[in-house]
Amino acid sequence: MIGNTVCVAIPYKSFKEKIRITKKYQHCKIGIYKxxxxxxxxxx
Numbered sequence: 001m002i003g004n005t006v007c008v009a010i011p012y013k014s015f016k017e018k019i020r021i022t023k024k025y026q027h028c029k030i031g032i033y034k035x036x037x038x039x040x041x042x043x044x
Contacts, residue, residue, distance in 0.1 A: 007040045 012018045012035070021037050022030055031038035 005041060007038055009036045009038055011036045 010021055012021060018032070018037065022032070025037075025039045029040040031040065
């Protein structure tokens, strides 16, 4: 497969886990939804 990864969907189960994931990926654009976090890579 050739190309760039545009985004990654990371599932979470608890509020504590959601905070940990958002801190880990704070340098990227993050979308928070009901059961998962969408991490979008920045195009620089």
